[in-house]
Amino acid sequence: xxxxxxxxxxxxxxxxxxxxxxxxxxxxxxxxxxxxxxxxxxxxxxxxxxxxxxxxxxxxxxxxxxxxxxxxxxxxxxxxxxxxxxxxxxxxxxxxxxxxxxxxxxxxxxxxxxxxxxxxxxxxxxxxxxxxxxxxxxxxxxxxxxxxxxxxxxxxxxxxxxxxxxxxxxxxxxxxxxxxxxxxxxxxxxxxxxxxxxxxxxxxxxxxxxxxxxxxxxxxxxxxxxxxxxxxxxxxxxxxxxxxxxxxxxxxxxxxxxxxxxxxxxxxxxxxxxxxxxxxxxxxxxxxxxxxxxxxxxxxxxxxxxxxxxxxxxxxxxxxxxxxxxxxxxxxxxxxxxxxxxxxxxxxxxxxx
Numbered sequence: 001x002x003x004x005x006x007x008x009x010x011x012x013x014x015x016x017x018x019x020x021x022x023x024x025x026x027x028x029x030x031x032x033x034x035x036x037x038x039x040x041x042x043x044x045x046x047x048x049x050x051x052x053x054x055x056x057x058x059x060x061x062x063x064x065x066x067x068x069x070x071x072x073x074x075x076x077x078x079x080x081x082x083x084x085x086x087x088x089x090x091x092x093x094x095x096x097x098x099x100x101x102x103x104x105x106x107x108x109x110x111x112x113x114x115x116x117x118x119x120x121x122x123x124x125x126x127x128x129x130x131x132x133x134x135x136x137x138x139x140x141x142x143x144x145x146x147x148x149x150x151x152x153x154x155x156x157x158x159x160x161x162x163x164x165x166x167x168x169x170x171x172x173x174x175x176x177x178x179x180x181x182x183x184x185x186x187x188x189x190x191x192x193x194x195x196x197x198x199x200x201x202x203x204x205x206x207x208x209x210x211x212x213x214x215x216x217x218x219x220x221x222x223x224x225x226x227x228x229x230x231x232x233x234x235x236x237x238x239x240x241x242x243x244x245x246x247x248x249x250x251x252x253x254x255x256x257x258x259x260x261x262x263x264x265x266x267x268x269x270x271x272x273x274x275x276x277x278x279x280x281x282x283x284x285x286x287x288x289x290x291x292x293x294x295x296x297x298x299x300x301x302x303x304x305x306x307x308x309x310x311x312x313x314x315x316x317x318x319x320x321x322x323x324x325x326x327x328x329x330x331x332x333x334x335x336x337x338x339x340x341x342x343x344x345x346x347x348x349x350x351x352x353x
Contacts, residue, residue: 001307002038003322003346004037004040004320005071005338006228006321006323007043007325008042008054008326010049010251010326010327012049022063024331025064026063026067028331031339033068035338037346039071039073039319040071040072041228042074044078044079047112050254050255057077058078061075061095065099073099073104074103074104074105076194079108079110080107080109080134080136081119082121085137085140085153086140086158089141089160093164094162096164097162097164103170106175106192107134107173107175107191111126126268126270132152133152134174138169141169144163171192173194174186174189184209184210187212187223188216193210193224194226194228196228196294207225207314225317226319226321227317227321228321229294230248230289231296231297231323231324232248233296233300233344245285247326247327248326253282255278255281256281293313296310296322303345
């Protein structure tokens with residue numbers, strides 16, 4: 001089990017400017033090579049302070065890869081629905097080269113109604129747009145002189161440049177939250193899965209759906225699991241809780257606010273029960289997140305114990321993608337946690353391996 005840094009900006013501009021956020025993030029990323037953090041990951045969101053500082057994960061990761069020579073760069077995730085496949089494939093390959101083959105690409109179908117509305121995209125088309133988009137990007141990265149006649153995008157005899165550094169392309173993930181069909185789809189497609197415990201349905205049941213679909217589809221090797229969580233490490237347990245609690249809960253309040261249109265019900269059958277999921281998100285506390293194994297907070301000993309239980313419950317998680325600076329957390333607090341986790345927790349799992 002390896003540990004990476006996830007950056008999911010959820011801070012108001014009055015609390016921290018974009019320039020300050022990016023500077024703080026890059027300073028934290030520089031600790032990857034010091035302590036062995038395995039990856040840097042960020043999101044694609046628009047039009048709301050929850051995620052809005054990262055409308056382009058590829059651009060963020062282009063900066064990030066200059067601050068670490070060992071950590072992988074992970075999009076968590078890019079959204080084919082809002083991006084033309086020719087441009088997306090070209091930019092993926094460019095970052096693969098800039099990072100010297102350290103890119104892993106997660107794809108998501110998006111779920112915020114306002115994003116679809118502002119991009120003038122029908123939300124009910126999200127699944128079809130996602131599936132067509134990821135297939136076209138894969139084909140463009142793996143082949144030359146590509147022709148695709150799609151429902152949403154078509155092109156003929158085209159080769160995108162640059163070509164990928166990794167052969168035949170960077171590894172793919174699919175991001176999924178709480179819909180069983182999403183987990184089954186990822187398994188059938190043979191991609192890694194990016195999941196979030198404690199938000200959707202029973203995450204362990206969803207993992208079984210994913211692994212079963214992978215096995216039944218006959219893909220070689222084994223499925224790869226990346227779980228997105230929150231982490232705060234401190235020498236003093238009470239101080240860890242004092243710092244983390246309002247920020248974890250603030251993060252979930254931000255999600256609930258971004259999902260406010262779901263209070264009117266789900267806008268499409270493609271997002272069935274997302275209104276109920278929004279209510280669940282709004283009720284989250286630090287304690288419920290720790291109980292759900294979605295937040296790891298406390299001393300190094302506390303967090304090791306929590307992570308051992310998490311590893312057992314997931315039947316083996318390959319990558320733990322940890323938010324390390326969330327809500328309005330100060331750089332000083334985030335840095336202290338990143339350093340302590342790197343010094344005290346990561347080595348315990350490296351030794352076990």
